[in-house]
Amino acid sequence: MAFDGTWKIDRNENYEKFMEAMGIGMMKRKLGAHDNLKLTIQQNGDKFNVKEASNFRNIEIEFTLGVTFEYSLADGTELSGAWTLEGNKLVATFTRKDNGKVLKAIREIVGDELVQTYIYEGVESKRFFKR
Numbered sequence: 001m002a003f004d005g006t007w008k009i010d011r012n013e014n015y016e017k018f019m020e021a022m023g024i025g026m027m028k029r030k031l032g033a034h035d036n037l038k039l040t041i042q043q044n045g046d047k048f049n050v051k052e053a054s055n056f057r058n059i060e061i062e063f064t065l066g067v068t069f070e071y072s073l074a075d076g077t078e079l080s081g082a083w084t085l086e087g088n089k090l091v092a093t094f095t096r097k098d099n100g101k102v103l104k105a106i107r108e109i110v111g112d113e114l115v116q117t118y119i120y121e122g123v124e125s126k127r128f129f130k131r
Contacts, residue, residue: 003048003090003107007114007129009037018118018125022103024075031056032074039114039129048083079103 012033019029040051046065052058056074063069068082071094081094081103090107106117114129 002088002109003041003043003114005041005131007039007041007131009035010113010128010130012128013126014123015125015127018120018123021121021123022073022075022077028075035074037127037129046085 016029016033019032024032035054035056037052037054040053042049048061048063048065050061050063052061054074061069061071063083065085066082068080071079071081073079078097079094080097081092083090083092085091088108092105094103094105095101096103101121104119106115106119108115108117112130114131116127116129118125118127
């Protein structure tokens, strides 16, 4: 499928502001902006396997479209939510367990890049990945 492959972070837009809105401290924001994140995505029908490898952690996530699952961010923030497919975009709505606020994430292929958009408390950020 279109998302399949290994994607390495190329650049960020407004990522530090997004992390600040999420309540992540300055030191972790500085480190997070240079995490060398690599995503390996495999899709089989409505099931996805995503491996996240960065300077801070290596995890593997399996999810099925439309099925709620638990997830923690690299800073330890715990979330619950689900990914859905809307046209050619993967769209997730996650609710933070600590404050009930919503984090929206969108993954889409634009040209030869995987663009991951985050929206939280009115702050939008984008991360651009290349194969």
